[in-house]
Amino acid sequence: MSLRQRLAQLAGRLQEPQKVARFQRLCGVEALPRRSAAPATDPRGDEKAEAPLAGDARRREQQPGASAGPQPPGSDRNQCPAKPGGGGGGGGGAPNGVRNGLATELGPASPRRVGALRRNSLTGEEGELAHVSNWPLYYLFCFGTELGNELFYILFFPFWIWNLDPLVGRRLVVIWVLVMYLGQCTKDIIRWPRPASPPVVKLEVFYNSEYSMPSTHAMSGTAIPISMVLLTYGRWQYPLIYGLILIPCWCSLVCLSRIYMGMHSILDIIAGFLYTILILAIFYPFVDLIDNFNQTHKYAPLIIIGLHLALGIFSFTLDTWSTSRGDTAEILGSGAGIACGSHVTYNLGLILDPSLDILPLARPPITVTLCGKAILRILIGMVFVLIVRDIMKKITIPLACKIFNIPCDDVRKARQHMEVELPYRYITYGMVGFSITFLIPYIFFFIGIS
Numbered sequence: 001m002s003l004r005q006r007l008a009q010l011a012g013r014l015q016e017p018q019k020v021a022r023f024q025r026l027c028g029v030e031a032l033p034r035r036s037a038a039p040a041t042d043p044r045g046d047e048k049a050e051a052p053l054a055g056d057a058r059r060r061e062q063q064p065g066a067s068a069g070p071q072p073p074g075s076d077r078n079q080c081p082a083k084p085g086g087g088g089g090g091g092g093g094a095p096n097g098v099r100n101g102l103a104t105e106l107g108p109a110s111p112r113r114v115g116a117l118r119r120n121s122l123t124g125e126e127g128e129l130a131h132v133s134n135w136p137l138y139y140l141f142c143f144g145t146e147l148g149n150e151l152f153y154i155l156f157f158p159f160w161i162w163n164l165d166p167l168v169g170r171r172l173v174v175i176w177v178l179v180m181y182l183g184q185c186t187k188d189i190i191r192w193p194r195p196a197s198p199p200v201v202k203l204e205v206f207y208n209s210e211y212s213m214p215s216t217h218a219m220s221g222t223a224i225p226i227s228m229v230l231l232t233y234g235r236w237q238y239p240l241i242y243g244l245i246l247i248p249c250w251c252s253l254v255c256l257s258r259i260y261m262g263m264h265s266i267l268d269i270i271a272g273f274l275y276t277i278l279i280l281a282i283f284y285p286f287v288d289l290i291d292n293f294n295q296t297h298k299y300a301p302l303i304i305i306g307l308h309l310a311l312g313i314f315s316f317t318l319d320t321w322s323t324s325r326g327d328t329a330e331i332l333g334s335g336a337g338i339a340c341g342s343h344v345t346y347n348l349g350l351i352l353d354p355s356l357d358i359l360p361l362a363r364p365p366i367t368v369t370l371c372g373k374a375i376l377r378i379l380i381g382m383v384f385v386l387i388v389r390d391i392m393k394k395i396t397i398p399l400a401c402k403i404f405n406i407p408c409d410d411v412r413k414a415r416q417h418m419e420v421e422l423p424y425r426y427i428t429y430g431m432v433g434f435s436i437t438f439l440i441p442y443i444f445f446f447i448g449i450s
Helices: 003-014 017-026 043-054 135-146 150-164 166-190 216-232 240-260 266-296 300-316 323-348 368-403 418-447
Strands: 029-031 097-099 102-104 130-132
Touching: 003 266, 017 029, 017 240, 135 240, 150 166, 150 323, 150 368, 150 418, 166 216, 166 266, 166 300, 166 323, 166 418, 216 240, 216 266, 240 266, 266 300, 266 323, 300 323, 300 418, 323 418, 368 418
Parallel strands: none
Antiparallel strands: 029 130, 097 102, 097 130
16 A cells, blocks of 8 residues: 555544544533434435424435535535434433523533533524533633624623733734634635534534634644744743643644544644645744834735735635635725735834844733733723723615625525625724724723723
């Protein structure tokens, strides 16, 4: 057997959903047994019995390789119907399960309950009913998967820009936008489906309508800690060992959480990690040049907006609609807004980076005043961000529907049109990014907490 054949065989094994299911069982996650409402020899009977509980989910193949060619996201192989509760006999209460995005008790009350799982807001898809026996791991991996979600990003990047180091924050955003954009586009080119369920238990379905290869959570979870260390070591005084501990802990937590949630195969995770290393090796040397261009070039805002918009339109042409279309536009809009805001801030002299002569920077003493101002900046800034996002959402969706003559009675269906989703996400999060780097720092300066 040649090396190429061996690698292909290894890749096939790493892509098997059985390995994901085995890891889930090892961590204490198991699917609850199906209710037997028809003879076992008649699969159509099982299908009919599950129809009221699974909505319009249809019977799917057990193995991912049974289909001739990739299927689009949101197809039967990707969708995960909710499983009925453990209806079998036996004494004692059935274990707790997760369904419809909420904790559901299937037996006598238990002191331990599952936290809420996010449903897919655009497709209406919901989490699978499951038995979770290892609660510490469940909460740990829920935290790990949140390190790649919008809530984390909308707190993490502003915290760097407002409280720690604006230069590092801006450049982290540049790297994040590049890595995530390439990852999302690669998914739509390769078009591999999510791990099949069963045997995998889908604890999270928020991104289930997207393709699987590579894992953009793994890419983000690799790029952010590595970039943080590369950008801060030598600029700030701290032992390198701290960074060398942070990188594997952060990366492994995010990567393993995606397998635990049933959203990625082992191969997806490995590919995402290696792809990120390749992207950083090629593009990291240009991050300083890009950041300086964004701040100092006369026509930088026009070039930034045009480039990011063109990249968004290109990504929308790669495949049919899925939630990744909106995520890509959101990423590009955020990056464009933050870059344009930093350009205005720099030219107004609102935030000036420290001179290279005083590097490396020493950590300031932690005082009550320092912590109080940091907390105040986060609270005021986040309130302003949420207000901006809500206002722009209420303006852009109806406006886009009106311009392109798309019915907006059902917002979920309207957002499945590129003409609505692209301007909504791009403009809304572009304004959020612009607020983070210009409007909010100006408010801080005005009230004296900058």
